[in-house]
Every structure is written in structure tokens, then in C-alpha cells.
Amino acid sequence: MDRLSLNQITTRSWSLPEAVRGCAESGVGWIGLWRDKVAEVGVAEAARLVADHGLRVSSLCRGGFFTGVNPDGSPVDGLGETRRAIEEAAQLGAEVLVLVVGGIAGGDLAGSRQRVADAVAELVPMALDHGVRLGLEPLHPIQCAERSVLSTLDQAMAMADPFPASAVGVVVDEFHVWWDPKLESSIAAAAGRIAGFHVCDQQVPLTDPLLGRALPGAGPIEHRRLRACVEAAGYHGPIEVEVFNAELWRRPGAEVLAEVISAYARHVAA
Amino acid sequence: MDRLSLNQITTRSWSLPEAVRGCAESGVGWIGLWRDKVAEVGVAEAARLVADHGLRVSSLCRGGFFTGVNPDGSPVDGLGETRRAIEEAAQLGAEVLVLVVGGIAGGDLAGSRQRVADAVAELVPMALDHGVRLGLEPLHPIQCAERSVLSTLDQAMAMADPFPASAVGVVVDEFHVWWDPKLESSIAAAAGRIAGFHVCDQQVPLTDPLLGRALPGAGPIEHRRLRACVEAAGYHGPIEVEVFNAELWRRPGAEVLAEVISAYARHVAA
Numbered sequence: 001m002d003r004l005s006l007n008q009i010t011t012r013s014w015s016l017p018e019a020v021r022g023c024a025e026s027g028v029g030w031i032g033l034w035r036d037k038v039a040e041v042g043v044a045e046a047a048r049l050v051a052d053h054g055l056r057v058s059s060l061c062r063g064g065f066f067t068g069v070n071p072d073g074s075p076v077d078g079l080g081e082t083r084r085a086i087e088e089a090a091q092l093g094a095e096v097l098v099l100v101v102g103g104i105a106g107g108d109l110a111g112s113r114q115r116v117a118d119a120v121a122e123l124v125p126m127a128l129d130h131g132v133r134l135g136l137e138p139l140h141p142i143q144c145a146e147r148s149v150l151s152t153l154d155q156a157m158a159m160a161d162p163f164p165a166s167a168v169g170v171v172v173d174e175f176h177v178w179w180d181p182k183l184e185s186s187i188a189a190a191a192g193r194i195a196g197f198h199v200c201d202q203q204v205p206l207t208d209p210l211l212g213r214a215l216p217g218a219g220p221i222e223h224r225r226l227r228a229c230v231e232a233a234g235y236h237g238p239i240e241v242e243v244f245n246a247e248l249w250r251r252p253g254a255e256v257l258a259e260v261i262s263a264y265a266r267h268v269a270a
Numbered sequence: 271m272d273r274l275s276l277n278q279i280t281t282r283s284w285s286l287p288e289a290v291r292g293c294a295e296s297g298v299g300w301i302g303l304w305r306d307k308v309a310e311v312g313v314a315e316a317a318r319l320v321a322d323h324g325l326r327v328s329s330l331c332r333g334g335f336f337t338g339v340n341p342d343g344s345p346v347d348g349l350g351e352t353r354r355a356i357e358e359a360a361q362l363g364a365e366v367l368v369l370v371v372g373g374i375a376g377g378d379l380a381g382s383r384q385r386v387a388d389a390v391a392e393l394v395p396m397a398l399d400h401g402v403r404l405g406l407e408p409l410h411p412i413q414c415a416e417r418s419v420l421s422t423l424d425q426a427m428a429m430a431d432p433f434p435a436s437a438v439g440v441v442v443d444e445f446h447v448w449w450d451p452k453l454e455s456s457i458a459a460a461a462g463r464i465a466g467f468h469v470c471d472q473q474v475p476l477t478d479p480l481l482g483r484a485l486p487g488a489g490p491i492e493h494r495r496l497r498a499c500v501e502a503a504g505y506h507g508p509i510e511v512e513v514f515n516a517e518l519w520r521r522p523g524a525e526v527l528a529e530v531i532s533a534y535a536r537h538v539a540a
Contacts, residue, residue: 109492141412155452179411179421180411181422205342205416206412207479208477220414
């Protein structure tokens with residue numbers, strides 16, 4: 001249980017102070033923070049709350065959107081936002097800044113991917129300077145158009161390859177990669193680069209491509225098998241339970257966290 | 271325009287006789303048939319209608335479900351159904367039987383994939399005997415759990431590899447594979463195995479993982495680039511427009527077919 005981390009999106013009804021207190025009271029030692037929740041209290045206060053409750057920050061979500069468009073098509077300065085996020089991650093003591101790289105800009109998939117690679121190259125010196133690792137997270141192919149032209153772990157590894165592993169890692173989120181027929185060998189090839197392991201399940205039948213996730217154990221994902229893969233690749237860091245689920249988000253955070261702990265113990269932990 | 275084929279699912283409101291007549295009246299020389307529509311008139315009558323209207327059958331949809339479970343979890347004799355589908359394809363003069371291999375059985379992804387490989391091996395002699403090519407169609411990863419543990423073109427090629435190309439080919443459907451960062455090299459590597467090319471687009475924003483498709487031109491897929499890839503790999507056969515879209519399905523077939531022809535001319539054809 002000492003590796004369990006609550007990704008804050010899972011208990012979305014909770015503010016950051018509530019989530020931090022909830023983790024401390026439940027014996028959860030790690031938390032994955034989101035920038036919008038951090039902004040509600042301010043970075044300094046968020047860092048103080050985390051420290052005062054004896055928690056560690058497994059990651060900050062998120063930087064990215066380097067292709068310059070939000071999921072709704074509106075423009076965004078992804079590079080500028082990510083620079084601010086790197087500073088926040090450093091202040092929060094988050095070792096990893098999760099990157100959602102952005103969807104297709106201008107109808108040009110190859111060009112959009114190149115923009116992402118260029119942005120990562122530009123951010124590496126700042127990341128090294130701040131001691132924050134950039135975590136390239138491939139997102140499920142269903143989100144390629146709107147959120148992430150980075151779709152597989154192999155692709156993330158190829159993008160990370162030119163840079164020091166301390167500057168650019170890859171985040172393995174089960175929902176996004178579990179279906180990949182090459183996953184086992186891809187994880188093995190990611191040894192030394194794995195910057196995070198996020199667990200959840202996929203709803204079956206799946207009706208909502210973004211929110212159709214569930215707590216571990218409720219779907220087809222073989223959590224212990226995938227955990228064994230990332231461990232064989234040398235990753236022994238925190239394991240975030242990160243669930244996008246509208247029904248879960250409507251419920252009290254304490255109830256949800258109790259179920260997170262139970263699902264993690266039954267389906268993920270050794 | 272002589273390569274355009276109407277996949278019958280696109281004009282779902284039409285019966286087979288209506289679809290065949292519609293194609294003939296619009297100068298569309300190919301049609302992709304579905305078994306449920308064929309069954310409504312009988313295989314012999316369907317073959318006669320197709321021939322009388324001077325059409326050719328680009329493919330029959332579909333065999334598969336070798337893992338023994340339907341999308342709703344109910345049991346199915348996929349192997350037996352596919353044997354019947356091979357016979358029907360031969361009677362209809364369809365060169366290709368499209369295979370949707372089936373989702374995860376018993377929570378065992380690796381075992382389910384093996385069941386698919388075993389079923390293909392078992393069917394190859396019958397396929398050769400009937401002059402029907404089995405078309406392994408990788409489905410979008412979002413459908414891995416429910417419909418297809420075959421998710422990428424590379425994976426389909428690996429599965430086809432042990433068998434003669436005349437017995438087992440691969441079907442490239444844009445909706446399912448367009449996001450793949452390896453797609454261009456995967457298509458090139460599929461030279462000699464490509465048994466079909468299906469075009470459509472993806473809706474953005476995407477709300478329905480199964481029906482969120484659209485006519486070519488309405489989404490992010492670069493149809494001419496992908497057509498150039500399959501042609502460079504030696505495929506010059508029919509191009510099916512195959513769109514799963516509930517709104518389209520409610521409209522009169524003639525209207526839909528007119529839009530299919532227009533979209534194909536504007537976004538796909540040379």
C-alpha cells in the first residue's frame with residue numbers, strides 16, 4: 001500500500017485541502033495533483049498543505065497542448081503554460097510533470113507530431129534546471145484528434161530518446177495502452193524511462209471515450225500483469241489510481257477514496 | 271470513380287435490392303455486402319440481383335468472433351458462422367470475407383488472441399478451397415474489449431504471415447488505423463496482403479466510440495495520403511465507403527449514396 005497514490009481527478013468533488021487531508025487520514029502517502037485544484041489555493045499553500053500532511057507528490061497534471069489547440073479547438077499557448085507548470089511542479093516537489101501533448105492542428109497529423117517533438121526539445125533545459133522530469137503520456141488513440149497525437153508507448157519512447165532520461169520520461173497509463181499488442185515489449189524497452197504508472201479500468205460496454213473509465217477490477221485490464229511488466233522494467237515508484245468517471249465525480253470524496261484503496265488492494269497491489 | 275464501392279452499412283435503411291438498384295442507377299460498380307441484408311433475400315437471390323445489375327462484390331461483412339463471445343457477452347460459434355460466411359462469399363463472388371475477430375473472452379487478452387490465430391489457421395484450407403480470401407481487419411483499440419483483440423495493422427500482418435497471401439489478407443479501414451504512428455511503414459510492409467481499403471472519417475468531438483464516424487472530409491483523416499500509401503503498397507482494388515453513423519442511417523438511401531459519391535470525389539479519388 002505504500003506505493004498507492006491518489007490522482008486528484010479521481011476525487012474531483014474534493015478541493016486540494018480536502019484531498020490532502022483525506023489521503024493523510026486514510027494512510028495514503030502519495031498524491032497526484034492537478035493544476036486547476038492547485039490554483040484554487042495557490043502553489044505555495046498547496047506545497048505547505050502537502051508537506052504538513054506528510055504526503056509526497058507523485059506527479060503534477062498537466063503540461064502539454066504543444067500543437068496550440070485545446071480539445072474544443074480554441075487556441076492555447078501550450079509552451080508558455082508548460083513553462084509555468086514546470087515552475088509549479090518544482091515548487092510542489094513533484095518529480096514528474098505529466099504531458100498531454102495536444103491534438104491535431106491544421107489537419108496535419110505529421111506536422112502536429114513534429115511540433116510536439118520541437119516543444120519537448122525546447123523545454124528540456126528548463127526541466128533539467130528545475131529538477132522536474134517531463135512525463136510523455138501516450139493517450140488512447142481515440143483521443144488522437146482532440147488531445148494527443150502521441151498514441152503509443154513506442155512513439156513516446158522514440159520522442160524521449162534524444163534527451164536524458166532524467167529530463168524526459170514516459171508515463172504508462174493503463175487505460176491508454178492496455179490494448180497495445182506490443183505493450184509488453186514496449187514496456188521492457190522503456191526501462192529507465194518510466195516516470196509513472198497510472199491504473200484504472202475501462203468500462204465495458206464503453207459509451208463515453210473520455211469518461212468511460214472505472215476503478216481497477218471493473219473491466220478488462222489485467223492490472224497485476226501490467227504492474228509486473230513495469231516492475232520488470234525497473235519502475236518501483238508510486239502507482240496512481242486515476243479515474244475519469246462522471247458518476248464517481250458526483251460522489252463524496254471520502255467514499256471514493258475508500259473504494260480506491262479497496263480496489264487497489266484487491267486488483268493491483270502485490 | 272470506377273474504384274468506389276458502397277459498403278452496405280452506409281445506406282443501412284436500404285434493403286439489398288434497393289442498395290443494388292441504387293448503385294446501378296448511380297454508376298457505382300462495386301458493393302460491399304452484409305450478411306444480415308443478404309439473408310433477407312437469400313444468398314442465391316442476392317447473387318442474381320448483383321449480377322443482373324452489373325455490380326461486383328468488393329467484400330462480404332463479416333465473419334469472425336472467434337473468441338466465442340458477442341459484443342454483448344453472449345456466446346457465439348464464431349468458427350461455424352465463419353464457415354457459413356465463406357460459403358456465402360463464394361456464392362456471391364465476393365473475393366474477400368471481412369473478419370472481425372472478436373473481443374476478450376474470460377478476461378484473458380493473450381489467450382483470446384491465440385484463439386483467433388488458431389481459428390484462422392483452421393479456416394485457411396476452406397478459404398483456399400472456396401477461392402475466398404480472409405480479410406483480417408484490425409479494429410480501433412477502443413473496440414478491443416468488445417469486438418476485436420486485433421488492433422493494429424502490424425498485428426494483423428503477423429497473424430496473416432504464416433499463410434498464403436491468397437488465403438489471408440489484411441483490410442485497411444481508415445477509422446481503425448489512421449492514428450497509428452507506424453501506419454505508413456505498416457502499410458508498406460503489407461504489400462501483397464492488402465485485401466481491402468475502407469474509407470470514412472472520425473467525428474470530432476467524438477462522443478460515440480462505435481457510431482462516431484462520418485463521410486470522408488468531415489474529420490481529421492487524410493484520405494488522399496492514406497490512399498497513396500495503399501497504392502504504393504500495390505493495392506489498386508475497390509475502395510469501400512463504410513460509415514457507421516446513426517444519423518446517416520435514418521436518412522433515405524438515395525440521399526446518402528449521393529453524398530457518398532460526392533465525398534469520395536472530393537476527398538478520396540485521384
